[in-house]
Amino acid sequence: MKLNQLTAKELIVKIKQKEVSIKEVLDHVYTRIEETDDRVKGYLSLNKDEAYKKAENLQKIVGTEEEKSYPLLGVPIAVKDNMVIKGGEATCASRILKNFISPYNATVIDKIKESGAVVIGKTNLDEFAMGSSTENSSRQTTKNPWNLERTPGGSSGGAAAVIAADSTVLSLGSDTGGSIRQPAAFCGVVGMKPTYGRVSRYGLIAFASSLDQIGPLTKNVYDTALLLEVISGHDSKDSTSLDRPVPKYTEALGRDLKGKVVGIPKEYFDERIDKEVFSKVKEAIKVLEDLGVSLKEISLPHTKYAVATYYIIATAEASSNLARYDGVQYGHRSEDFENLIDMYKESRTQGFGKEVKRRIMLGTYVLSSGYYDAYYLKAQKVRSLIRKDFEDAFKTCDLIITPTTPTKAFKLGEKTSDPLEMYLTDICTTSANLAGIPGISVPCGFSSDNLPIGLQILGNYCEEESLLNLAFQYEQLAGVREKKPDLF
Amino acid sequence: MEITIKDVEYIANLARLKLSQEAKDEMSSDLKEILEYVDQLNEVNTEQVEPTAHVLSINNVLRKDIQKSSLSREAVLKVAPQASEEGFYKVPQIIE
Numbered sequence: 001m002k003l004n005q006l007t008a009k010e011l012i013v014k015i016k017q018k019e020v021s022i023k024e025v026l027d028h029v030y031t032r033i034e035e036t037d038d039r040v041k042g043y044l045s046l047n048k049d050e051a052y053k054k055a056e057n058l059q060k061i062v063g064t065e066e067e068k069s070y071p072l073l074g075v076p077i078a079v080k081d082n083m084v085i086k087g088g089e090a091t092c093a094s095r096i097l098k099n100f101i102s103p104y105n106a107t108v109i110d111k112i113k114e115s116g117a118v119v120i121g122k123t124n125l126d127e128f129a130m131g132s133s134t135e136n137s138s139r140q141t142t143k144n145p146w147n148l149e150r151t152p153g154g155s156s157g158g159a160a161a162v163i164a165a166d167s168t169v170l171s172l173g174s175d176t177g178g179s180i181r182q183p184a185a186f187c188g189v190v191g192m193k194p195t196y197g198r199v200s201r202y203g204l205i206a207f208a209s210s211l212d213q214i215g216p217l218t219k220n221v222y223d224t225a226l227l228l229e230v231i232s233g234h235d236s237k238d239s240t241s242l243d244r245p246v247p248k249y250t251e252a253l254g255r256d257l258k259g260k261v262v263g264i265p266k267e268y269f270d271e272r273i274d275k276e277v278f279s280k281v282k283e284a285i286k287v288l289e290d291l292g293v294s295l296k297e298i299s300l301p302h303t304k305y306a307v308a309t310y311y312i313i314a315t316a317e318a319s320s321n322l323a324r325y326d327g328v329q330y331g332h333r334s335e336d337f338e339n340l341i342d343m344y345k346e347s348r349t350q351g352f353g354k355e356v357k358r359r360i361m362l363g364t365y366v367l368s369s370g371y372y373d374a375y376y377l378k379a380q381k382v383r384s385l386i387r388k389d390f391e392d393a394f395k396t397c398d399l400i401i402t403p404t405t406p407t408k409a410f411k412l413g414e415k416t417s418d419p420l421e422m423y424l425t426d427i428c429t430t431s432a433n434l435a436g437i438p439g440i441s442v443p444c445g446f447s448s449d450n451l452p453i454g455l456q457i458l459g460n461y462c463e464e465e466s467l468l469n470l471a472f473q474y475e476q477l478a479g480v481r482e483k484k485p486d487l488f
Numbered sequence: 489m490e491i492t493i494k495d496v497e498y499i500a501n502l503a504r505l506k507l508s509q510e511a512k513d514e515m516s517s518d519l520k521e522i523l524e525y526v527d528q529l530n531e532v533n534t535e536q537v538e539p540t541a542h543v544l545s546i547n548n549v550l551r552k553d554i555q556k557s558s559l560s561r562e563a564v565l566k567v568a569p570q571a572s573e574e575g576f577y578k579v580p581q582i583i584e
Binding site for chain 1: 495496499500502503504505506507511515518519521522523525526528529530531532534537538539540541542543544546549551559563564566567568569570577579580581582
């Protein structure tokens with residue numbers, strides 16, 4: 001039996017019962033990576049030496065009293081390459097951070113290390129998390145394990161693909177406009193964006209500070225709940241982190257759903273949604289009815305403005321956040337330049353890819369004198385209305401259901417010639433980031449050509465327990481998980 | 489909604505980017521397309537609406553002004569493109 005195929009929950013049992021050693025687990029995972037990653041191309045770097053060293057140390061804890069304090073003891077975890085690990089590379093798949101070795105750990109990295117998880121490598125992403133297909137990586141294009149000619153989604157495409165390929169057991173990604181949930185849907189895995197502020201952003205290389213969140217990508221909902229427990233919590237180093245206790249999310253799974261109301265927003269079920277996606281999501285809604293929840297048609301009237309709002313706010317924040325890449329303190333510095341300003345211009349022009357430049361330009365424009373009110377301020381006001389849509393909706397329902405994406409995974413190269421076409425793949429996911437509410441994508445079926453389709457569940461602020469509970473019970477009843485990609 | 493080459497050059501200068509002529513042309517048409525799309529926000533009545541800069545209701549998180557440990561100068565300069573022996577970043581001359 002291949003240990004890399006197990007879930008974190010299953011693996012931890014085997015490790016603690018001494019059925020397998022942590023070293024063996026790593027052997028199986030690294031073998032699987034060797035077998036598949038030349039085709040999937042999910043990983044940018046592996047840290048075998050460190051991982052095996054960690055395994056050796058962790059093995060000593062197995063069977064002792066201390067074991068209890070390690071909820072993820074020995075579990076391999078892949079990390080999107082926009083989170084920093086001390087002594088390791090963090091490239092954001094950008095030339096501007098090529099060879100950048102971080103001098104410190106992200107808070108989530110400290111947390112997962114303390115929990116006993118073993119970081120096995122860094123995964124590919126769209127450069128600086130800007131993209132929906134992982135085609136904007138300056139390093140390599142990750143493929144969807146279900147069909148290697150298709151995108152795994154983005155920007156956490158690598159993190160999602162390696163879960164689908166069983167070349168890791170857990171993954172950490174980041175979500176700014178849907179970058180965890182959309183690849184989770186395309187790759188047939190579970191992916192969750194927590195409430196804004198639930199997980200510390202310290203050590204997450206910033207894209208859009210009011211939207212970014214780190215979250216889990218896993219094989220099932222239980223593992224997401226488990227990983228979320230570990231990474232959540234207040235952090236004094238992140239002034240935007242929530243100072244609220246972290247519930248035991250795993251204990252929320254299986255609670256009674258009687259009386260729960262699930263809202264179906266009509267704006268998410270129109271002609272922009274592909275027929276096959278529509279039909280699978282409708283099937284999923286029937287399963288929810290079988291679980292005993294009541295359904296209610298609701299309206300989120302400002303949904304159609306979400307993508308426009310997002311692309312003004314996110315690019316504005318990105319233009320500010322990426323101003324730090326100027327060749328002075330870290331990253332790429334041009335070899336030739338005439339003066340200081342020229343050094344900035346040359347370094348940045350050489351270091352940033354096309355999409356990143358496009359977004360920086362757009363962001364700079366919307367913040368520039370004379371345009372700030374018309375664009376940025378306006379977008380922030382529409383954002384308030386989008387938030388209010390959800391606040392109103394949650395007065396009459398507990399959770400909201402939508403498709404995660406308007407289509408199944410598109411072909412590589414299909415949407416790269418028109419930036420706007422690519423941006424529109426985010427229509428179902430960006431609202432949650434704008435409002436700051438949590439959202440999860442769970443697999444809900446396959447298209448006729450065997451591509452995964454995702455169901456999105458959205459919850460109110462800090463209602464992760466409710467969200468995970470519904471997702472878990474749906475997953476148990478629907479049984480979609482049983483299939484695996486035919487990767488040899 | 490016109491985004492001229494001059495506009496592109498102005499923005500690129502603000503953003504500290506250099507674009508080739510071809511890149512400028514492409515950028516001008518990309519920006520035009522995207523800005524036309526986002527213009528739909530003008531349909532929305534936002535007269536009485538407060539902007540949301542942050543979704544959480546926390547403001548100005550402060551800590552006591554006491555010196556704490558941080559990254560060592562050595563660790564920080566290790567990743568610098570150019571550092572001097574005395575422990576500073578090396579950059580082109582700024583002041584004439």
